Structure formats: structure tokens, C-alpha cells
Amino acid sequence: MTRANKWLLGLGIAVLLLGAAWLALLHWLPSDEELARRASAELEAQLGTKVRVGGLRWRLLPSPAVVIEDVATEQAQPILIKKLTAYPDLFALAQRRIKIDRADLEGAVVPQLSLHGLGGGREKDETxxxxxxxxxxxxxxxxxxxxxxxxxxxxxEVDFDPGWRPRKAELRRPGFKPATDLSLARQGQEDRWAARIHVGGGTAHGEVRLDFRAKGRMHLEGELQPQGVEVESMMAAFNRRSVIAGKASGQTTLSADGDTVGELARSLHTRTPFNIGKSTLLRFDLDKAVRSAGREHAGQTPLDSVTGQFDTQNTPQGMVVTYTNLKATSGSLSASGQAKVANRQIEAEFAVDLVDGIVGVPLSVSGPLDNVKFSVPNSAIAGAVVGTAVLPGVGTAIGARIGATLGKIFSPGPAPPASAPPPARTAKPATAR
Structure with missing residues (x-):
């Protein structure tokens, strides 16, 4: 037999073997209709709601894969999947087990409100x-x-270890500058991940940990260190408007409890004592608001510094944001107070000192975020002007005393008794503009 004939014989044997393997694989592979039926039934069982599957097919080249397209849950705001390609473990498939080496999702829409209606299906298999x-x-x-x-x-992308524990993960805002991303890397075999966050031109690196407690309940906790984060840019990265422009730093602690990942997300609480240096209060002129008793406030307010504590608490009705121990200073004013934002409604109370004429003025902010109302009692301005005219330069002290009674701003009580008059002054008193 010639060398050429030997090569042809070997090639023929190889082709026959591949053909036999291919036929065996096709024998084990379910049909497209069977896959669609299994997918719909499994999704409905797991999610507790009907799911429409537009198309599902096998793709054999360049590697065996299942392609599912145009998936939608039957909800008021449906969860949509444009295309999902799954690459199965063929050895597991031959044993009638479903195991996916990799899944690629290309195009999806996930309304947060629709997630609350899921998960009512059969109980999860702990094994x-x-x-x-x-x-x-x-x-x-x-x-x-x-x-x-x-x-x-x-x-x-996410790489999983058994039990759906991420080994490493990355989340990015594509096309947004400066770079906005989160990466997690598991530390050994522990349920502990190093977190690296880039946002607003700064960083917020740290660590998160997951503990399993009685009856399978989970507890999440962690610490992050925001450094040099431009607040306006950070908010813009998530298509939201900021009320302030400036670089923030601080220390964030986070915690959550739940039986599922969804419950962890819905109970997440964060606490961040922060400080911001040179900054600008956007779309609000605090000086103008105080002097006009809240009737005018268009403009901006330059600030030398802002400090305080920023808390977030996820609830079934949405996130509640609370600001406490807020203190802001600039060359012309100082202010202190607190604020709460929930269901797009704000309630805030501040005491404002203007060093060149008005001190200790209570300012209240309330209403929907797209139509905020500002209020400054005229009587408070009159009293503050008199106090400043008599004792210029002590605005901060008076403001601190008034700030201690911020809880009465919305329903003020009787005015405090007048104090003894101060010594006579020889210099010209400061007056309100």
C-alpha cells in the first residue's frame, strides 16, 4: 500500500469515527421543540410566572450551543431577553444533566419592579x-x-464557584467617562471578596463578606473607602442629577440580611461619614433663598467645605436616603441641619448664618424632588437681623442655638425671651442686604 493510500485510509477511518460520534451526540441531544418545552416549564416553575419564548434552537458550529431568543415574562413591565447563548457541558448532557460551561447574554431589559413578582415558584433544591x-x-x-x-x-461577566458563589466578577458602565466599574475577587475559598470600584474619577476600594447563619439565613457586611469621588460625575454615571459638585471622601460600611440574594439586596443598608472640600451647591442660591424668605433661590452657592453622614436603606417601597449632621461653610455663610429623601419626597431642616447680616435663620425644604418648596419665616429674619445689628460676628453661635431647635421649624413654638441688651457699640452695625 502506498503512502498516499495509507493517508486516505487513515482519513477515512477518522471521518467514520467522527461521524459515529456525531450520530451518538445527536441521539442524546433533545430537539428544538423539546428544549423550548423544557425551558418554558423550568422558567415558569422557578419564577412563578408565565414566560414566552420566541425561539430556541441548537447551534452545532463552531461549537455546540443552545440559542434562545425573544424571551419575555408575562408581567405589566416584562423582563425581556433579546438573545441568550448557552454552551452546555456535553459530558453532563450525555448523563441527562444540565450544566452550562458559559452563557452569553446579548441585550436585555430588567425593570426593578418586575423582580418583586418573581420567585414564587417551587422551592429551591438545596442539593x-x-x-x-x-x-x-x-x-x-x-x-x-x-x-x-x-x-x-x-x-x-461573572465566574461562579459551586453554590452560585462568585469567584470573580466585573460590572461596567460602557462608554461612560471617567471609567465607572466594579470588580470583585474571592479571597481563597472564604466567602470574602476584595472590591475595587472606580467612579467619578475617584475610587472606593474595600472588602465585602458573606456569612451563613441559622436556617440558611445570610448576612452581608463590608467596608469601602471612597476617595476623591466627584459627586456630580458619579451621579451622572447612573443617569441622575446631583445637587452638589465637589470631590467627596469618607468611610462606608454596608450590611444586609436575607434568605436569598434578592432579600439581601432589598435590605441593604449603608452608612457613610463624608467630607467634601471646595464645592458648589448646584441650582440653588442659599443666600438668596434666606433673604427672600424662600421666594427666590435660582443660582448656585460656592462652599468651602461640607461634612456629614449619608445613610441609605433599601425597603420594599424603595430606597430611603438620610443626611445627618450636615455642616456647610463658605466665605459668606454657614449652615447645619439634616434631610430625608423617600419616594422622591424631601423633608429637610437647616439653620443658616450669613456673616454679613443675617444669623441663625431656619430654612425648611419639603415636597416632591421635581417641585421643591423652600420656606423661611419672616419673623425669624427680622429677629436675626436685630441680633446681628446688636452683636455682629456672633452669627455662628446664635445659629448653633437655633439649630438645636430644628425639630420645631415646621410648627415653631413661642419666641424665646429676650436677653439683656449688649454694651453700646461705636462701630457702624452691619445691616441686611
Whole structure:
């Protein structure tokens, strides 16, 4: 037999073997209709709601994969999946087990409110949770819609260990400058991850930990260190408007409890004591608001510094944001107070000192965020002007005393008794503009 004939014989044998393997694989692979039926039934069982699958097919080249397209949950605001490609573990498939080496998601819309209606299906299989049903998940063009209708596009990837524990993960805001991203890296085999965050031209690196307690309940906690984060840019990265421009630093602690990842997210609480240096209060002239008793406030307010504590608390009705121990200073004013934002409504109380004429003026802020109302009692301005005319330069001290009674701003009590008059002055008193 010639060398050429030997090569042809070997090639023929190889082709026959591949053909036999291919036929065996096709024998084990379910049909597209069977896959669609399984997918719909499994999704409905897991999610507790009907799911429409537009199309599902096998793709054999360049590697075996299942392609599912145009998926939608039957909800008022449906969760939509444009295309999901899953690359199965063929060895597991031959054993009638579903195990995915990698899944690629290309285009999806996830309304936050729609997630609350999911999870009412059958109970999870604790044994299966210890397996590794998905090794790697990659997603592109995923649009998250907040409960208030704000849409933000993300991309990223997650590598899983058994029990759905991320080994490493990345989340990015594609196309946004400066770079906005989060990365997690698991530390050994512990449920502890190093977190690296870039946002607003600054960083917020730290660590998060997950503990499992009685009856499988989970507890999440962690610490982050925001450094040099430009607040206006950070808010813009998530399609939101900021009330202040300036670089913030601080120390964030976070905690959450729940039986599922969803419950952890819905209970998340963060606390951040912060400080901001040179900054600008955007779209609000505090000096003008005080002097006009809240009737005029268009403009900006330059600030030398802002300090305080920023708390967030996720609830079934949305996030509640609380600001406490707020203190702001500039060359012309100082202010202190607190604020609370919930359901897009704000309630805030401040005491404002203007060193060149008005001191200790109570300022209240309330109403929906898109139509905020400002109020400054005329009597408070008159009293503050008299006090300044008599004792110029002590605005901060008077403001501190008035600030101690901020809880009475919305329903002020009787005026405090007048104090003894101060010594006569020889210099010309300062007056309000």
C-alpha cells in the first residue's frame, strides 16, 4: 500500500469515527421543540410566572450551543431577553444533566419592579445548589430600569464557584467617562471578596463578606473607602442629577440580611461619614433663598467645605436616603441641619448664618424632588437681623442655638425671651442686604 493510500485510509477511518460520534451526540441531544418545552416549564416553575419564548434552537458550529431568543415574562413591565447563548457541558448532557460551561447574554431589559413578582415558584433544591450549574456568565447591553423609571445600561461577566458563589466578577458602565466599574475577587475559598470600584474619577476600594447563619439565613457586611469621588460625575454615571459638585471622601460600611440574594439586596443598608472640600451647591442660591424668605433661590452657592453622614436603606417601597449632621461653610455663610429623601419626597431642616447680616435663620425644604418648596419665616429674619445689628460676628453661635431647635421649624413654638441688651457699640452695625 502506498503512502498516499495509507493517508486516505487513515482519513477515512477518522471521518467514520467522527461521524459515529456525531450520530451518538445527536441521539442524546433533545430537539428544538423539546428544549423550548423544557425551558418554558423550568422558567415558569422557578419564577412563578408565565414566560414566552420566541425561539430556541441548537447551534452545532463552531461549537455546540443552545440559542434562545425573544424571551419575555408575562408581567405589566416584562423582563425581556433579546438573545441568550448557552454552551452546555456535553459530558453532563450525555448523563441527562444540565450544566452550562458559559452563557452569553446579548441585550436585555430588567425593570426593578418586575423582580418583586418573581420567585414564587417551587422551592429551591438545596442539593443542586452545591453543584456548579453555570461556570461563567457574560452579559452585554443589559438595561436596568429603576423603580422610578431611570434606565442604566451595564455590561460585565461573572465566574461562579459551586453554590452560585462568585469567584470573580466585573460590572461596567460602557462608554461612560471617567471609567465607572466594579470588580470583585474571592479571597481563597472564604466567602470574602476584595472590591475595587472606580467612579467619578475617584475610587472606593474595600472588602465585602458573606456569612451563613441559622436556617440558611445570610448576612452581608463590608467596608469601602471612597476617595476623591466627584459627586456630580458619579451621579451622572447612573443617569441622575446631583445637587452638589465637589470631590467627596469618607468611610462606608454596608450590611444586609436575607434568605436569598434578592432579600439581601432589598435590605441593604449603608452608612457613610463624608467630607467634601471646595464645592458648589448646584441650582440653588442659599443666600438668596434666606433673604427672600424662600421666594427666590435660582443660582448656585460656592462652599468651602461640607461634612456629614449619608445613610441609605433599601425597603420594599424603595430606597430611603438620610443626611445627618450636615455642616456647610463658605466665605459668606454657614449652615447645619439634616434631610430625608423617600419616594422622591424631601423633608429637610437647616439653620443658616450669613456673616454679613443675617444669623441663625431656619430654612425648611419639603415636597416632591421635581417641585421643591423652600420656606423661611419672616419673623425669624427680622429677629436675626436685630441680633446681628446688636452683636455682629456672633452669627455662628446664635445659629448653633437655633439649630438645636430644628425639630420645631415646621410648627415653631413661642419666641424665646429676650436677653439683656449688649454694651453700646461705636462701630457702624452691619445691616441686611
Amino acid at each position: 443542586a445548589a452545591e453543584e456548579l450549574p453555570l461556570a461563567r456568565f457574560v452579559f452585554r447591553d443589559l438595561t436596568w430600569i429603576s423603580r422610578r423609571g431611570i434606565a442604566v445600561v451595564y455590561e460585565g
